[in-house]
Amino acid sequence: MSEVKNVQKTGCAVIGYGGMGGWHTRYILESDVAYLCGIYDINPVKVELAKTNGIRAYATLEELLADDEIKFVTIATPNEVHAEIAIKALRAGKHVITEKPVVLNSKELEEVIAVANECGRLFTVHQNRRWDIDFRMMREAYLSGKLGKVFSCESRIHGSRGVPGDWRGKPEHGGGMIYDWGVHLIDQMLLIFEDKKIKQVRCLCEHITNKEVDDGFKLDIIFEDDTVGHIEVGTHHFISLPRFYMTGTAGAAIINDWRDRTRVISCKTVEEGEVKPVVTAAGMTKTMAPRAEDTLEESYIERMDSDVHDYYRNFTAAIRGEAEQIVKHNQMRRVLRVIEAAFESDKLGKTVDFEEV
Numbered sequence: 001m002s003e004v005k006n007v008q009k010t011g012c013a014v015i016g017y018g019g020m021g022g023w024h025t026r027y028i029l030e031s032d033v034a035y036l037c038g039i040y041d042i043n044p045v046k047v048e049l050a051k052t053n054g055i056r057a058y059a060t061l062e063e064l065l066a067d068d069e070i071k072f073v074t075i076a077t078p079n080e081v082h083a084e085i086a087i088k089a090l091r092a093g094k095h096v097i098t099e100k101p102v103v104l105n106s107k108e109l110e111e112v113i114a115v116a117n118e119c120g121r122l123f124t125v126h127q128n129r130r131w132d133i134d135f136r137m138m139r140e141a142y143l144s145g146k147l148g149k150v151f152s153c154e155s156r157i158h159g160s161r162g163v164p165g166d167w168r169g170k171p172e173h174g175g176g177m178i179y180d181w182g183v184h185l186i187d188q189m190l191l192i193f194e195d196k197k198i199k200q201v202r203c204l205c206e207h208i209t210n211k212e213v214d215d216g217f218k219l220d221i222i223f224e225d226d227t228v229g230h231i232e233v234g235t236h237h238f239i240s241l242p243r244f245y246m247t248g249t250a251g252a253a254i255i256n257d258w259r260d261r262t263r264v265i266s267c268k269t270v271e272e273g274e275v276k277p278v279v280t281a282a283g284m285t286k287t288m289a290p291r292a293e294d295t296l297e298e299s300y301i302e303r304m305d306s307d308v309h310d311y312y313r314n315f316t317a318a319i320r321g322e323a324e325q326i327v328k329h330n331q332m333r334r335v336l337r338v339i340e341a342a343f344e345s346d347k348l349g350k351t352v353d354f355e356e357v
């Protein structure tokens with residue numbers, strides 16, 4: 001979507017003026033489809049900060065919700081209060097975007113969706129990493145057919161600073177890396193393999209410096225045709241593995257760093273002639289020896305344009321009844337159900353079955 005002209009901007013407000021709330025206000029201030037009426041935050045320090053930044057700060061949530069100029073709100077508070085605030089806002093007649101994770105579990109999600117339906121208002125989640133170029137290139141690699149039948153996609157984010165020392169380290173706030181980065185990477189994986197049904201989920205959570213919440217995890221989403229979507233988030237990695245790696249029967253694609261373009265290797269001919277073995281200290285191998293270079297073809301998927309402002313463009317168009325919201329209820333359900341299956345698998349120490357609904 002390109003810049004939208006001649007559309008009346010929609011009034012909105014941000015609830016929670018912390019790191020991401022600040023990002024939303026800046027983003028709305030430069031939006032071509034929305035304008036900022038103000039913010040609300042329970043912390044007086046944040047209220048003062050907003051005022052210093054020239055932004056109206058409502059004294060209470062009720063005062064904000066009573067403002068008719070506000071057509072939608074974006075909730076950027078810690079995770080455990082998303083559902084409660086969303087329900088209040090919907091009942092006050094606002095359309096609602098929550099930051100991710102949308103809410104903490106399926107039960108909360110169904111409650112909020114029911115209220116949204118009852119009130120005839122839109123409800124969605126800010127899956128902004130659908131605009132990440134690495135993800136978009138990997139989806140293109142999958143759809144290109146250059147890899148033959150794809151049987152595995154690995155998506156990793158490795159940092160080295162542990163879980164942030166704020167509410168993200170606390171279970172009562174919905175902390176931990178599954179709810180933090182996991183939500184993005186699961187949503188992306190389910191979009192790459194949009195054509196497949198999930199069969200099973202297995203997950204192992206890490207607790208390297210935090211015993212209460214996962215400070216990393218390794219998650220496999222196993223699809224009906226045995227394709228595996230492997231997702232890894234680590235916060236104690238001083239060497240990072242590639243951001244994305246996809247393998248198929250006729251090729252592979254790799255993105256080492258999320259600022260890179262995508263390298264694709266396709267197999268031109270299966271027949272190689274005589275394979276030269278690799279000799280190691282303990283013996284030799286032909287099976288694992290590199291392929292003859294002339295049987296392979298290297299190409300690249302170049303980085304494309306991506307404008308995250310399309311998220312609000314879509315949402316405001318959906319409010320006007322001119323588009324369908326981009327992040328749909330069923331997609332939100334599926335991501336949360338994978339998260340629940342991941343927690344269950346980690347607790348039981350085994351792979352768990354997944355039933356699509």
Ligand SMILES: NC(=O)c1ccc[n+]([C@@H]2O[C@H](COP(=O)([O-])OP(=O)(O)OC[C@H]3O[C@@H](n4cnc5c(N)ncnc54)[C@H](O)[C@@H]3O)[C@@H](O)[C@H]2O)c1
Nearest residue numbers: 016017018019020021041042043046076077078079099100
């Ligand atoms: N989509 C993304 O890329 C992305 C990135 C970072 C954070 N997030 C999400 O944004 C949300 C906020 O994260 P953050 O990093 O900005 O946290 P933060 O701690 O920086 O900010 C949270 C703010 O919410 C306020 N708050 C807490 N309870 C409140 C309540 N009941 N009513 C009003 N305000 C309240 C706090 O005072 C604080 O100012 C989380 O859900 C997080 O997962 C999303």
